[in-house]
Amino acid sequence: xxxxxxxIPWKTIEEAxxxxxxxxxxxxxxRDMEIWKPTIAAINGYCIAGGNEITPACxxxxxxxxxxxxxxxxxxxxxxxxxxxxxxxxxxxxxxxLELILTGERISAQEAYCIGLVNKVVPAERLMSEATEVAExxxxxxxxxxxxxxxxxxxxxxxxxxxxxxxxxxLLQQLFTTNDRLEGSQAxxxxxxxxxxxx
Numbered sequence: 215x216x217x218x219x220x221x222i223p224w225k226t227i228e229e230a231x232x233x234x235x236x237x238x239x240x241x242x243x244x245r246d247m248e249i250w251k252p253t254i255a256a257i258n259g260y261c262i263a264g265g266n267e268i269t270p271a272c273x274x275x276x277x278x279x280x281x282x283x284x285x286x287x288x289x290x291x292x293x294x295x296x297x298x299x300x301x302x303x304x305x306x307x308x309x310x311x312l313e314l315i316l317t318g319e320r321i322s323a324q325e326a327y328c329i330g331l332v333n334k335v336v337p338a339e340r341l342m343s344e345a346t347e348v349a350e351x352x353x354x355x356x357x358x359x360x361x362x363x364x365x366x367x368x369x370x371x372x373x374x375x376x377x378x379x380x381x382x383x384x385l386l387q388q389l390f391t392t393n394d395r396l397e398g399s400q401a402x403x404x405x406x407x408x409x410x411x412x413x
Contacts, residue, residue, distance in 0.1 A: 248368070250361045252352050256345040257281045258338060262320070267294055269331065270301035273364065276345050277323040278338040283331060284320035304371060306330050356394045357412050362386070 255272035257265075261283045269275055269283070277283075285294045285302070293299065294315060303311035306329045314321065326332045336344045352360060362385040370378030389395050393413050401408035 250365050252349075252360065252364060254345050254349055256341050257283075257323075257332065258341055263287055263292075263294070264296065267296050267298040267301070270305040271297055274348055275332040276334045276336060276341060276348070277326060277332040278341045279323055279335055280338060281323040281326070281332075281335075282320045283314075283323070283326045284318065285315045286318040286320070288316060288318045302331075354407075356398060356408070356410050358392055358394050358410075359389060359398075362389055 252274065253272040255269055255275045257269065257275060257277040259278070259281060261269055261277075261281055263284075263286055266283055266285055285298055287293050287295075287298075294302070299311075299315065302315065305311075306314075310329050313319075321329075321331075323332065323335045327335045334344060366378075366382045366385050369381055373381075394408075394410050397410065398408050
């Protein structure tokens with residue numbers, strides 16, 4: 215805010231349209247999210263407006279018990295314009311997303327869990343250790359398979375089922391050609407932990 219006025223990252227409506235379609239968007243915080251490595255959010259405290267736009271952009275979301283969530287932009291004649299209106303309905307469903315965005319009300323971590331906005335709610339002192347434990351579990355898996363699963367799910371959202379199934383099968387066929395897939399089968403047969411090479 216400069217001299218009581220809000221600064222915006224464009225000078226004309228044409229520049230705004232260019233930013234909307236070609237990035238980085240309004241705040242630039244949720245554009246270009248084609249990240250095939252898993253993202254884990256550890257949410258501690260207030261997760262409001264822009265913070266709550268980052269939340270559904272992450273794959274796994276863990277909240278401290280005292281965390282609060284909200285899209286309060288309508289209170290200031292704004293909107294969740296950096297991904298919130300698009301991602302939140304995909305995560306929690308249309309009805310609950312509309313309710314949260316249009317009322318501008320806050321919800322507790324427990325309610326966020328009940329509607330699927332967060333995966334787990336833990337005491338604040340366990341927040342980072344819980345997030346780290348989830349990350350370590352994922353790191354023990356084949357990273358080629360993790361990448362393929364995330365890409366398949368992400369690219370499949372919003373596509374006709376037939377297209378999603380075809381893309382999923384394409385990625386599966388690629389996994390069949392890897393050394394790690396052979397290692398996974400052998401490790402399973404030998405009842406031992408696999409030794410991944412990521413190739």
